[in-house]
Amino acid sequence: MASTVAATQGSVAVRKKNRNRPFVQGWRRFSRNRLAVAGLAWVALFFIAGIIGPWVAPYDYRFGDFLAINQGPSWHHIFGTDNVGHDMFSQILFSIRSALVVAVGATLVSFVIGIVLGLWAGLTGGIADAVIMRGVDFMMTLPGFLFALILVVLLGRGYWSLILAIGIPGWAGYARLIRSLVLGMRNGEMVEAATALGASRAHIARRYMLPNVIGSMAVSLAFGIPGDLAQIAGLSIFGMGLQPPIPSFGNMLAQAGDNILGFPWLLYFPAGIFAITLLSFLFVADGLQEAFHPKGGR
Amino acid sequence: MAVAKFVVKRFVQIVITLILVMTVSYILMYYSPGGFMHTTVMATALAPLQSQNPVLYQQVMDQFQSRYGLNLPLWQQIVKYVWHTLTFDFGNSMQNPSLTIMSQLKQTLPVSALLAFGSVVLSVVVGVPLGITAALKRNTWIDYVVGTVSLAGQAIPSFVLAVLMVLLFGVVFPGILPIAGWGSWKDAVLPVVCLSAANIGVVARYMRGSLIETLRHDYIRTAKAKGVKYWPLILRHGVKNSLTAMITVVGPQFAFTVMGTIWVEQIFGIPGLGKVMQTAFTSFDYPLAITSVFLLGSMIMIMNLLVDILYALIDPRVKL
Amino acid sequence: MSEPLLAIDNLHVRFSRSEDEVYAVNGVSFAIGENETLGIVGESGSGKSVTLMSSIGLLRENGKITAGTAKFRGRDLLRLRPKQLEDIRGRDIGVIFQDPMTSLNPVMRIGDQIMEAMLTHHYAGRKEAFERTLQLLNEMGIPDPKSRFRNYPHEFSGGMRQRIMIAIALACEPQLLIADEPTTALDVTVQMQILALLQELRDRRGMSVVMVTHDFGVATNFCDRIIVMYGGRIMEAARTDRFLRATAHPYSLGLKRSIIEVGHKGKPIVPIPGAARTLTGEPVGCPFAERCSFATERCSAEAPALRAFAEDHEVACHHAEEVVSLAR
Numbered sequence: 001m002a003s004t005v006a007a008t009q010g011s012v013a014v015r016k017k018n019r020n021r022p023f024v025q026g027w028r029r030f031s032r033n034r035l036a037v038a039g040l041a042w043v044a045l046f047f048i049a050g051i052i053g054p055w056v057a058p059y060d061y062r063f064g065d066f067l068a069i070n071q072g073p074s075w076h077h078i079f080g081t082d083n084v085g086h087d088m089f090s091q092i093l094f095s096i097r098s099a100l101v102v103a104v105g106a107t108l109v110s111f112v113i114g115i116v117l118g119l120w121a122g123l124t125g126g127i128a129d130a131v132i133m134r135g136v137d138f139m140m141t142l143p144g145f146l147f148a149l150i151l152v153v154l155l156g157r158g159y160w161s162l163i164l165a166i167g168i169p170g171w172a173g174y175a176r177l178i179r180s181l182v183l184g185m186r187n188g189e190m191v192e193a194a195t196a197l198g199a200s201r202a203h204i205a206r207r208y209m210l211p212n213v214i215g216s217m218a219v220s221l222a223f224g225i226p227g228d229l230a231q232i233a234g235l236s237i238f239g240m241g242l243q244p245p246i247p248s249f250g251n252m253l254a255q256a257g258d259n260i261l262g263f264p265w266l267l268y269f270p271a272g273i274f275a276i277t278l279l280s281f282l283f284v285a286d287g288l289q290e291a292f293h294p295k296g297g298r
Numbered sequence: 299m300a301v302a303k304f305v306v307k308r309f310v311q312i313v314i315t316l317i318l319v320m321t322v323s324y325i326l327m328y329y330s331p332g333g334f335m336h337t338t339v340m341a342t343a344l345a346p347l348q349s350q351n352p353v354l355y356q357q358v359m360d361q362f363q364s365r366y367g368l369n370l371p372l373w374q375q376i377v378k379y380v381w382h383t384l385t386f387d388f389g390n391s392m393q394n395p396s397l398t399i400m401s402q403l404k405q406t407l408p409v410s411a412l413l414a415f416g417s418v419v420l421s422v423v424v425g426v427p428l429g430i431t432a433a434l435k436r437n438t439w440i441d442y443v444v445g446t447v448s449l450a451g452q453a454i455p456s457f458v459l460a461v462l463m464v465l466l467f468g469v470v471f472p473g474i475l476p477i478a479g480w481g482s483w484k485d486a487v488l489p490v491v492c493l494s495a496a497n498i499g500v501v502a503r504y505m506r507g508s509l510i511e512t513l514r515h516d517y518i519r520t521a522k523a524k525g526v527k528y529w530p531l532i533l534r535h536g537v538k539n540s541l542t543a544m545i546t547v548v549g550p551q552f553a554f555t556v557m558g559t560i561w562v563e564q565i566f567g568i569p570g571l572g573k574v575m576q577t578a579f580t581s582f583d584y585p586l587a588i589t590s591v592f593l594l595g596s597m598i599m600i601m602n603l604l605v606d607i608l609y610a611l612i613d614p615r616v617k618l
Numbered sequence: 619m620s621e622p623l624l625a626i627d628n629l630h631v632r633f634s635r636s637e638d639e640v641y642a643v644n645g646v647s648f649a650i651g652e653n654e655t656l657g658i659v660g661e662s663g664s665g666k667s668v669t670l671m672s673s674i675g676l677l678r679e680n681g682k683i684t685a686g687t688a689k690f691r692g693r694d695l696l697r698l699r700p701k702q703l704e705d706i707r708g709r710d711i712g713v714i715f716q717d718p719m720t721s722l723n724p725v726m727r728i729g730d731q732i733m734e735a736m737l738t739h740h741y742a743g744r745k746e747a748f749e750r751t752l753q754l755l756n757e758m759g760i761p762d763p764k765s766r767f768r769n770y771p772h773e774f775s776g777g778m779r780q781r782i783m784i785a786i787a788l789a790c791e792p793q794l795l796i797a798d799e800p801t802t803a804l805d806v807t808v809q810m811q812i813l814a815l816l817q818e819l820r821d822r823r824g825m826s827v828v829m830v831t832h833d834f835g836v837a838t839n840f841c842d843r844i845i846v847m848y849g850g851r852i853m854e855a856a857r858t859d860r861f862l863r864a865t866a867h868p869y870s871l872g873l874k875r876s877i878i879e880v881g882h883k884g885k886p887i888v889p890i891p892g893a894a895r896t897l898t899g900e901p902v903g904c905p906f907a908e909r910c911s912f913a914t915e916r917c918s919a920e921a922p923a924l925r926a927f928a929e930d931h932e933v934a935c936h937h938a939e940e941v942v943s944l945a946r
Contacts, residue, residue, distance in 0.1 A: 035446070138315065140550065141602050142595055143557045144332055149591060153584070154327060228454045237457055237578040253461055254564075264465060271461050275454050286449060516720040522676055523715070524786060526733045527701075527709030534734075538725050613725055614770045 029291040032248075036287020038279035046277055049093055050100040057090035062245050072265055080265040082255070088269055092245040095270070096277075100249050102162050103228040107221060109167025114174025121175065122182030132175065139172035145231055152240045154190065166231050170224065177220050181213050215292030220287035226278050233274065249274045302608065308606065312384035317380055320592070324376050324388045340584075383592065399586050402574060407593065410563065410570035413597065414556045421497035421555075428498065429505025429544075432539060436510065444506070448499030457561035460492045464565060489562045493555055497548070504547045506538035515539070542613045543613045553598040560594075621692065622649035623794050623826050624673070624711075629686030631665070631672050631850075641683070641813045641897040642668045644850040647924070650795070650843075655820060655827045657841030657858075659834055659873065661894045663852035665829045670796050674711060675703045692723075709739040712787030718779035722771040728782050729755075729767030735789040754785040759815065777808035781815065788819065795820075797829045801836060813840060828940035834873045838862060848896055849905025852924055858932040866927050866938040868910045904935070911939045 030036055049056075061067070061078075065085040073080045079088035121132040139147075147169035206222035235241035236250020244251060249270055256267035309561035340362055341348070348355040363369070367378045386400060432444040467488060512518070513536050521535045560572030567573075571590055610616045631643035643665040649695035650656045659769065660666045671677055673695055688695045690711065695703060707713070715721045723731060729751050736747040755763035758781040771779055780800065787795060797816070801809040820827055829838050837844055838858055845855045846869060854867040865871045872890040890910040904910070907917040916936055927933040935941065 023483075035449075075481070141553065142598055143554050145557055146591055146598075149579070150323065150588070153579070153587065154451055234455065234457065234561060238576050253457065256461065267465055269460060271458055271465075275458050275462075277451060278454060281448065282452070321634070516715065516717060517723045519676060520713075520715060520721045520783070521723065521734075523674070523707055523713035524738065525706070526734065526738055527704060530738070534726065535723050539723065543723075557680045615724060615772050 027291070030287050033283075033287040033290060035283040036290075039283030039287065042276060042280035043284055045244050046096060046280070047100065050097040051095050053093035057087075057093045058061070059087035059090040070263055072263075079269045080263070081232050082263075082266055087248075088252075088266065091252065092249075092270060092273055095247045095249050095252065096273075098159075098242055098246055099229055099232055101159060102166065102232045102242070103225050105159075105163035106167035106170065106228040107224040109163060110170030110224065111221060113168065113171035114176075115178050117171060118175035118178025119182060122179040122186075129179075134181070136172045136176050139169065140176075144169040146233060148231055148235060149238075149240060152235060157240060157243055159242070160199050162232060162235070166235070170228065173256070174220060177216060181216060185213075215288075219285060219289045219292060222281070226281035226285065229278060229281065301610065304610065305607065308603050312596075312603065313384075315599070316596065317384075318382060319595075320380050321376050324379050325587075328372060328375070369511075371528040373384060383589075389562070399550060399589050402586070403571065403590065404595065406569055406574050409568060410556075410559045410572060411597065413486070413489055413559050413562070413568070413570060414552075414601070416486065417493035417497065417555050417558075418488055418552050418601075420494040421501050423553075424494070425498040425501025425584070426505050426537075426567065430507040430509060430532070432502060433509035433513075433522045434532070441506075444502055448502045451495040451499030452503075454495070455561075456492050456496060456558040457565060459495050460489070460562045460565040463488050463492055485566075485568070489559075489568060492562050493558050496558075497551055497555055500551050501528045501544065501548050504544040505537075505540060507544040509536055511543070512536050512540045538612070542609060542616075545605060545609055545612070549602065549609070552601050556594065556598050622651045622689075623654075623762065624690065624828070625649040625687075625689045626669065626673055627687045627689070629669060629672070629688065630684045631668050631677070631681055632684055633678070633681045635680070638898045641899070641901055642850050643672070644897070644901050646847070646850070646852055648845055648852065648855060650794070650828055652826055653824050655829065655841040655844065656843050656845065657837030657903050658828065658830045658845045658847060659832065659837045660847035661832055662877050663894050663896055664767075666847045667798050669847075670798065670828060670830060674707055674713070674796070675700070676707075676713075677933055689878070705739065706795075708735050709789075709790045709827065710792050711794045711796060712792035713796045713798065714780070714783045714787045714800050717803045718776050718783055718941075719803065721783060722779055722911040724771055726770070727768050728774070729769075732782070732786050732789055735786050739790050741790045742867075750789070751785075754789060755782075757819075758782070759811075760785075776804055777811060780804060780808075780812055784815065784819070788823075791823065791825075791826055795825055795827045797827060798832055800829065802831070802833065809836070816840070834877050848894070849901065851901075851905060851921075852932075852934060853906065854931075854933045854935075855924070860931055861930070864931070864942050866931065866942045867935050867936070868912045868932040868941055869906050871937070871941055871944070912940055 045098070063086075063089075065081070067085070069081060069085045070083055071077055071081045077087045077089065079092060081087055082091075117132050117135075121129040147163045151165035151168060152161065155165050161229070232241055232248070233250040233253065236248045237254045238250075239254070241250050242248045252270035253274070256263075256270065340359065344355055344358060347358065365378075365382075367375050370378070428444055428448075432441045435441055517539075518531070518535055521531050526535070559570060560575060562568070563570040563572035564576055571594060575587065575590040575594070577583070578590060626649070627647045627834060629643050629646045630641075632643055633640040646665070646669050648656075658666045658669070668677070669679070672681065672683050675695065675698075677683065683696055686696070690706065698706075722728065726734075729748075732751045732754060733744075733747045736742050736750065737744070740817055741747070742750060743805070751767065752763045755766065760766055760778060760781055761819050766908070771782070774782065784800075800816070801812050804812060816827065817840065819825075827841075829837060838861070843856065844858050844861045846853045846867065854861070854865070854870045856866075861875070865874055869890070872888070875888040876890060890909060895908075897905065901921065903918040903921050904913070905921075907913045910917065912935075914936070920936075922934045922936045924932050924934040927938055
C-alpha cells in the first residue's frame, strides 16, 4: 500500500470535506443504537403531538362532561375520564404541549445564559473567569430544583414564570461546557498542528472545531430537555407548576395518587406516557453521546 | 488529622456560602413583588385568617413586622435574617402561628435524613456489585441487561417510580408492603427503593465504565505478573482504583436523592421534610417554605462534604 | 546445556484486529539455562515482548497462540491451567516492565505491594514478609525503608519506582527474571544505575535474566548471549562476544553500525533504510528482505531457516557468509 505523501494530503482533505465525514460517522453510530432510534421516533411523535395536539384532541380539555365522570377506558374516551369528566386523552395531549413548551423554553433559557457566561469566562479569563467558575461550582452542588422552587415563589406560576424559574438556575452546566470548549479550541494541539501545516483559520474552524463543538452542545441540550421536563413535572406535583385548568403531567400524577384505588387508569396513562417520554429523550441523548464521543470499547 | 482540618475548612466554607445565599435571596425577594417580607404578600397569604380571626391576624402581622424588622434599613434586615437562621431561630409558622417552625421541623428532619442516607447506602450496596459484574461479563447479556435497567432507573424520576410502586403494591399486589404511613420499618422499604432506583443505575454504570478502564492499566499487568489471584486482583487492584472515578460522577447525584425525598414522602404519605415543604408552599407559608428549602440545601451540602471526605480517604493522591 | 530453565519452541502468536490479523511471532525457538543472561534485541513490532509475555500467559485479549510450546523446567506453560500459571508467575518467574510510572498500583502502599507478592505465594508469613520487604528495599538502594514502606508510588521518582518494581519481582527469589525494556522509560543516568543494580543482583543471586530491549548497546553490555529478532522471527542468536566480532546477519550488522560509539568520532552513523512493517499476512520469504542490502531474489521467495553457523552461533540468512566477511 503506497503511503500518502503530505503534499497530496491537502487536496484529499478538500475533496472529502464535502461529505462532512464526522457527521456521517456520528449518524451511523447513532443509528446502530436501537434504543436511541426508538427513542428518537417517540420524541418525534411527542413533538408532533405537542404541536397539533389541541386541534386533534377529541374533546376540549377545559370542559368536563358531567355525565361521563370516572369512566374507565372506552371507545368514547380512550384513556378514560376523571372525576370532573375530563377526557384523559385530550388532557394528556395538551399536557404534552404544556410540558414541551416549558421544558424546551427553560432549556433554551439555560442554554443562552450558559453560553453567554461560558464565552465570557473562556474568552476573557482572569477575574471574570474565576468568579463565573465559582458560580458554576456552587450551582452544581445544589439541585436546580431548589432554586426553581424559590423562583416560582417570586415569579408566579404562569408559562413564562415557569420557563424562567426552571431555566435561570440551569445555566451552570452549559457555561462550564462552553468555557471548556472555548479553552480547548484556543490552546488545542490540533489547532497548532493544523496551523503548522498551513491550514487557514477558517478551515481549522470548520473542519476541526465545529464538529466537536456541535456534538458536545447537541448532547448537552439533549440531556437538558428531559431534565427540565422532570423539573416541571416535579413542580406540578408540588402544586407549584402550571395551575388548572391547564393540564400537566405533574398535576395528573398528583391527583391520581389520591384516586388510585378506585380509578387506576388515571394513573396508568399519564405515568406511563410520561415515563416513556422521559426515557425516550434519555435514550436519544445517550445515543448522541455515544455517537459523538464513543467510549466503552466494543 | 489532615482530615479533621479539611472537614473544618469545608464546614466554614459551607456556612459562608449559606450566608451569601441567604443575603442574595433576601435582597432578591426584597426587590421583587413576590418577596415574602412584603406586607401585601403576607396579607394575601393570611387572608383566610383575617376573615376568621381578625385579632389573631393582627397579632401575627405585628409579630411578623417586628421579627423581620420591616421598618429598618435593608442591611439591618439582612443581618437580622441571617442571624436568625444561623441560630436556628426560625420563627413561627404561618399556618399555625402558635407553633414555631422549629417544632414542626424537628420531627421531620430525621425522617428525611433517614430516607436519604438509607437510599445512598442501598444504592452503593446494590450498585457497586452490579457494576463490577457488568464489567467482568462485558458484552454478554448480563452487561446489556444491567445497562438498560440502569439507564431506565436513571431516566424515570423517583416520583414517577413512586407512583408506579403505589400502583403495584397498592392495587395489584395489595398487602405485601405498606404504601402509606410511617409506623414500622416496613414503611421505609418502598420509599427507599424508589429513591435508590436512579442511583443504583448511575452507580452501576459508572462502576462498570471505571472498572473496564482501570483494568486496562499497566499496574494490573504487574499484579498479574506477580501471580495475584483473580478476586484479589479485581478487588484490590481493579475496584479500588475505579472507586474514585465513580465517586466523582456519582457523588453529586446523591444531592438529587435528597431532593427526591420531597416527592416520595408526599406520595407515600411519610411525615418528613418534604411533606412539610409541600404544605408550606401550597399554603403560601413562606417562612416555613424558605426554611425548609434552606434545611434541605444544608443537608445536600453536608452530603457533598461526606462524599469529598470519602474521596480523600480512598485516593492517597488527593490533596486535602 | 543442562535442562534449560525456559525453552520456547516454534512459537506462533497472532493478534486479531478489526480488519485483519497481525502475525506477531512466527516460529521462534530459543532456550535459556541457569545462571545465564539473554538479551533479546529488536525494533518495536519485532515480536520480542510478545514472545515472552505470551509464554507466561500475559498476552493481550485479542491475541492467540496458534502453535508452539514454552517449557519452564520441562513443564509446558501454555498447557497449564490459569491457576497453575498464577503460581509460577511471581514465585518462579519474576517480571519487570517498561514504564515504572504506570506499573505500580497508585492506591496501594509500596511496601504492601512488595509484601503482596510474598503473601500470595505463601512464601512467608506476615511478619517475615515484612522483614524481608525492608531488606529488599535496602538492597534496592531505597533509603529509610521503614518509613518509606508506607509511602505510595507517586511519592517516588521514576528510578526509585523501577527499583520497587525490581523488589517486587525478586521478592520470592525467582529463578528467572524477565525484564521487558527495563530502562527505556528512564533518564540516561538512571538507566545506568538500574543496569548496575541488575548486574549486581544477578551476580549475587545467580538467577537467569532475559532482557528484552531495543537498545542494542544495553543488551550487548549486559548479556552473555544475544538474540536478534525481526518480523516475529529470530535473525541471529549467539554469545555476545562472538556476536560482536563476527556478526552474521545483515540486520544485526545494521544495528551494530547504527549505534554511536564513544571514541570513534569520525565514524559515520549508518542507519538501516526503510521502516519495520506490521505483518498482516502469512509471512513469505525473509521479513528483512525489503530493507536488506544483501538481498537477492531467493530471499523474498524463501524464508531462511535458523541454522547453525558456527559454534553456538545460529543465523537465519542465506547470505550469512558474505556478511561475516564484510564485518571483519
